[in-house]
Amino acid sequence: MRELKVDLGERSYPIYIGEGLLQEASSYFLKHGTSVRSPLMIVTDEYVAGHHLQALENSLKAGGFQVASAVVPSGESSKSLSMLEELVTKALEAGLDRKSTIVALGGGVVGDLAGFVAASYMRGIKFVQVPTTILAHDSSVGGKVAVNHPLAKNIIGAFYQPEFVLYDLNTLQTLPPRDVSAGLSEVVKHGLIWDSEFTDWCDANADKLLALEPDALGYALYKGSSVKAAVVSQDERENDLRAILNLGHTIGHALEAVAGYGEMLHGEAISIGMIGSAKLGLRYGAPEEVYTTTKQVLAKCGLPVKLPEHFDVDAIMKAMMHDKKFMENTMTFIVPTAIGKVEIKKDVPAAWVREIVEQLKLEA
Numbered sequence: 016m017r018e019l020k021v022d023l024g025e026r027s028y029p030i031y032i033g034e035g036l037l038q039e040a041s042s043y044f045l046k047h048g049t050s051v052r053s054p055l056m057i058v059t060d061e062y063v064a065g066h067h068l069q070a071l072e073n074s075l076k077a078g079g080f081q082v083a084s085a086v087v088p089s090g091e092s093s094k095s096l097s098m099l100e101e102l103v104t105k106a107l108e109a110g111l112d113r114k115s116t117i118v119a120l121g122g123g124v125v126g127d128l129a130g131f132v133a134a135s136y137m138r139g140i141k142f143v144q145v146p147t148t149i150l151a152h153d154s155s156v157g158g159k160v161a162v163n164h165p166l167a168k169n170i171i172g173a174f175y176q177p178e179f180v181l182y183d184l185n186t187l188q189t190l191p192p193r194d195v196s197a198g199l200s201e202v203v204k205h206g207l208i209w210d211s212e213f214t215d216w217c218d219a220n221a222d223k224l225l226a227l228e229p230d231a232l233g234y235a236l237y238k239g240s241s242v243k244a245a246v247v248s249q250d251e252r253e254n255d256l257r258a259i260l261n262l263g264h265t266i267g268h269a270l271e272a273v274a275g276y277g278e279m280l281h282g283e284a285i286s287i288g289m290i291g292s293a294k295l296g297l298r299y300g301a302p303e304e305v306y307t308t309t310k311q312v313l314a315k316c317g318l319p320v321k322l323p324e325h326f327d328v329d330a331i332m333k334a335m336m337h338d339k340k341f342m343e344n345t346m347t348f349i350v351p352t353a354i355g356k357v358e359i360k361k362d363v364p365a366a367w368v369r370e371i372v373e374q375l376k377l378e379a
């Protein structure tokens with residue numbers, strides 16, 4: 016079992032990473048002072064419920080907790096105001112009070128949704144994350160919780176930190192392969208922005224990660240979460256440093272928008288986006304290795320590194336211009352200067368970006 020602390024003053028919390036933690040869940044809840052007198056509510060999605068809900072419920076009930084569960088449909092569409100209202104109804108029906116805890120069992124969708132329910136129910140009750148995707152090593156650190164509005168993603172939300180995060184590696188064994196690779200995209204990103212040794216390690220161990228070997232996976236999630244934790248502890252509310260976490264995301268978000276949410280997974284889109292950022296790095300004089308290593312490690316993780324031919328470059332540029340980082344004919348980009356190092360460039364010519372997006376279709 017590995018333990019990592021997210022250092023945020025009085026809002027600090029630990030992340031426990033290990034095998035079989037679901038079965039031992041009640042001891043962690045008791046250790047953190049979760050009340051056995053007030054009911055707690057698990058929020059999960061239908062796929063995760065089928066695999067892992069019973070184990071968590073059993074463990075908590077055996078520990079003397081009163082447990083209610085709410086199962087939402089799988090997918091991004093559950094991050095909605097109507098789902099928030101439904102969950103508040105469920106919480107009221109289950110008798111949740113100010114000392115109750117909401118438990119998010121699932122990936123980033125469930126974490127963001129349940130976290131926002133916890134942040135708003137009775138002006139805020141306790142919240143625990145039990146992540147079941149690789150991507151959630153990212154979304155469960157930093158306290159951003161939100162639901163979507165039809166006009167914009169993640170636009171209704173809060174900064175709200177959990178009591179603790181319980182990451183049971185065994186739950187990841189049931190992940191679909193595409194979600195494994197997509198989650199690894201953010202793991203690789205954390206190496207690329209902060210830690211060249213970890214990038215080398217990912218490159219050497221990609222096959223073990225794809226095979227979900229617990230030792231490798233535990234280490235990768237520990238290192239990835241550590242980088243995110245280090246960044247958010249220095250800048251909890253995204254004033255400056257936290258922006259480096261957006262490596263690959265300006266192009267990536269545009270690809271997601273143009274593809275129509277769902278066709279391209281988030282991690283796949285930012286994989287292509289990170290190749291674009293690496294190419295931009297070369298323009299600013301970064302060594303060739305920034306590009307070759309980025310591409311090699313992403314490809315080894317089963318991620319796309321080439322923009323599919325049918326994507327319309329005009330549409331991608333237009334989507335990026337909607338991004339708040341666009342101003343006149345220059346754009347703000349996170350640009351790698353070496354492996355493990357990035358800079359925030361505020362004056363990247365839009366013409367360069369267009370050329371690079373066009374070149375992304377030609378990647379081998």
Ligand SMILES: NC(=O)c1ccc[n+]([C@@H]2O[C@H](COP(=O)([O-])OP(=O)(O)OC[C@H]3O[C@@H](n4cnc5c(N)ncnc54)[C@H](O)[C@@H]3O)[C@@H](O)[C@H]2O)c1
Nearest residue numbers: 062089090122123124125147148150153154159186189190
């Ligand atoms: N809060 C943040 O800082 C932050 C950061 C990054 C992403 N996000 C959000 O995270 C979301 C994406 O997260 P995600 O990729 O984890 O998506 P997700 O929660 O939708 O999970 C992906 C898919 O895998 C299924 N699944 C989850 N765990 C499983 C398991 N163990 N076995 C089998 N199937 C399983 C889910 O049902 C879903 O179909 C987005 O909404 C994004 O906005 C938030």
Ligand SMILES: [Zn+2]
Nearest residue numbers: 201264281285
């Ligand atoms: Zn991301």
